[in-house]
Structures are given as structure tokens and as C-alpha cells.
Amino acid sequence: MGIRTTTTRLPTSQLLFGAVVILVGLLLLLETTGLVSTDRILSLAPMVVVAVGVWALVRSRFRNVVGPLVLIGIASAWQLVALGYAAVDQVVVFWPLLVIAFGLSVVLGQYRSRVRATDDAFTSAFAAFGGVEKRNTSTAFTGADLTALFGGTELDLRDARPAERPARVNAVAMFGGVEIIVPRDWNVELDVLPVLGGASDDRPRRERQHEEVDLVVTGFAAFGAVSVAD
Incomplete structure (x- = not known):
């Protein structure tokens, strides 16, 4: 009798992102209903988004770089504002970096396989x-x-x-x-x-198509x- 080997599938970035949204929603619900004060916990929520971006980098084996880095950058700036280390107007002045990142994604796409x-x-x-x-x-x-x-x-x-x-x-x-x-x-x-x-x-619709x-x-x-x- 052969031994069946199973491989453990790592959680996808989509799964982690959905889990983060659910967690933040639960914390907001506890806060709005007055059951528990979650201000301090919510102030650290951007760090979870940073973790999702890092995981996306690792899971893609650093082939998908620009998008996750932009996500990490935005969440990091959000975290600095939430903790009071920076003001919103100090962070917003760096928005042209998003344009640069978009340009980099286009340029990099020309130097690697399209599909x-x-x-x-x-x-x-x-x-x-x-x-x-x-x-x-x-x-x-x-x-x-x-x-x-x-x-x-x-x-x-x-x-x-x-x-x-x-x-x-x-x-x-x-x-x-x-x-x-x-x-x-x-x-x-x-x-x-x-x-x-x-x-x-x-x-386009076809007249004949199998039911399965x-x-x-x-x-x-x-x-x-x-x-x-x-």
C-alpha cells in the first residue's frame, strides 16, 4: 500500500486580507456598541495591513513587488499618523510616490514575462x-x-x-x-x-452547450x- 503524501497549502494573501477586514470590523463593532474600548487596539490596525503586504511579497517570491510595496508604504504612513508621529499634511505631500510606483510597475512589466x-x-x-x-x-x-x-x-x-x-x-x-x-x-x-x-x-452565446x-x-x-x- 502506498503512502499518500499531502502538502500544506499556505494561506493566500486574499485570505489574510479578508481576515484583517473581519477583525477590524469586529473591533469597530465592540467600540460602537460600547462593550469594549478598542481605541488603542485600532490604532495598531495599519500594522496588520503591513503584514498582509509583506506576506504578498513573500508568497509571490518577490515577483510581484510594486503593488505590495505600495500597500506597505500607505499602511506605514497611516500607522505613523495614528500613533501621532506624523501629521496628515506631512504624509500627504508624498502622494506623487504613488505615480512613480505606477510607472515602475509599467516599466518592470516590459522586462519580465507578460504572462x-x-x-x-x-x-x-x-x-x-x-x-x-x-x-x-x-x-x-x-x-x-x-x-x-x-x-x-x-x-x-x-x-x-x-x-x-x-x-x-x-x-x-x-x-x-x-x-x-x-x-x-x-x-x-x-x-x-x-x-x-x-x-x-x-x-458569445451558443445554441448548444452541455449541462454539466x-x-x-x-x-x-x-x-x-x-x-x-x-
């Missing part, structure tokens, strides 16, 4: 103030976590095949866009919650969009 291909069964992509494009070519594709925060994320699945139908993709677009490119014959089910945003399957669902796309779009294309 990173992978044959992993699961794909994770996190884009903040920039763009990430990935192609999955696995013949045992299981799913993906895609996050676009003031940026764009694209996942190309035209060469992928689901291990078991349906495969599942969780997409979050906040002030950005997530695009999922699938084979023309895939039956895709959209279960995305749009909050002042949009979710659409932009492929190949891919389920879940998540939400806030001031952004999640789209399926071919």
Missing part, C-alpha cells in the same frame, strides 16, 4: 496598484483565488482541465478588475455579488468588475 504559466492545480494571484497575469495549464485544475485591489488580475484557463467538475474560482475586485479566460465550450456559473460593481460572462457546470466563479466586486471571457 506567468504554471501547471499547479491551484492558482493564487494578488494584485495591488498594478497588474498580474497568469496562465494555468494543469490537467487537474481545482480552483483559484484572485484578488484585484486598485489593479487588475487575469487568469488564462484555456489550456487547463478540471480535476473534478466544477472547479471553483473565488474572485474579489475592489476598485479593480478580475478577468478569467476560459475555453469556449466551458459552462461557467457566476455567483459573484456586485456592490456598485459588475459581474458578467462576456462570451465546468467552473463556478464566486466572490464579490466593489467599485470593480469580475468578467469571464474566451
Whole structure:
């Protein structure tokens, strides 16, 4: 009898970001209801966002640099203001650095592969103030976590095949866009919650299509969009 080995999947940047939002929301609820004073704890909330940015750097193996660094920079400035080490007007004067960072993301994109291909069964992509494009070519594709925060994320699945139908993709677009490119014959089910945003399957309709669902796309779009294309 063979021994089955299992690999531990590290938490994604999307999972950590969602956990941070939940934690901050709980602290705000305790404060607004008067149950517990959380002023001192909330003043350290930016450090958690810094940690998410650092994790995004590490998880991408420092291939996605500009976006996480911008996130770290903004959260660090927010932390300095929250602790009283700097005033808002002292921090705001550095906003042109965001323009420089955007330019760097464009320049760096010209010197590296436009689309990173992978044959992993699961794909994770996190884009903040920039763009990430990935192609999955696995013949045992299981799913993906895609996050676009003031940026764009694209996942190309035209060469992928689901291990078991349906495969599942969780997409979050906040002030950005997530695009999922699938084979023309895939039956895709959209279960995305749009909050002042949009979710659409932009492929042309076909008269004949098999009933079995190949891919389920879940998540939400806030001031952004999640789209399926071919």
C-alpha cells in the first residue's frame, strides 16, 4: 500500500486580507456598541495591513513587488499618523510616490514575462496598484483565488482541465478588475455579488452547450468588475 503524501497549502494573501477586514470590523463593532474600548487596539490596525503586504511579497517570491510595496508604504504612513508621529499634511505631500510606483510597475512589466504559466492545480494571484497575469495549464485544475485591489488580475484557463467538475474560482475586485479566460465550450456559473460593481460572462452565446457546470466563479466586486471571457 502506498503512502499518500499531502502538502500544506499556505494561506493566500486574499485570505489574510479578508481576515484583517473581519477583525477590524469586529473591533469597530465592540467600540460602537460600547462593550469594549478598542481605541488603542485600532490604532495598531495599519500594522496588520503591513503584514498582509509583506506576506504578498513573500508568497509571490518577490515577483510581484510594486503593488505590495505600495500597500506597505500607505499602511506605514497611516500607522505613523495614528500613533501621532506624523501629521496628515506631512504624509500627504508624498502622494506623487504613488505615480512613480505606477510607472515602475509599467516599466518592470516590459522586462519580465507578460504572462506567468504554471501547471499547479491551484492558482493564487494578488494584485495591488498594478497588474498580474497568469496562465494555468494543469490537467487537474481545482480552483483559484484572485484578488484585484486598485489593479487588475487575469487568469488564462484555456489550456487547463478540471480535476473534478466544477472547479471553483473565488474572485474579489475592489476598485479593480478580475478577468478569467476560459475555453469556449466551458459552462461557467457566476455567483459573484456586485456592490456598485459588475459581474458578467462576456462570451458569445451558443445554441448548444452541455449541462454539466465546468467552473463556478464566486466572490464579490466593489467599485470593480469580475468578467469571464474566451
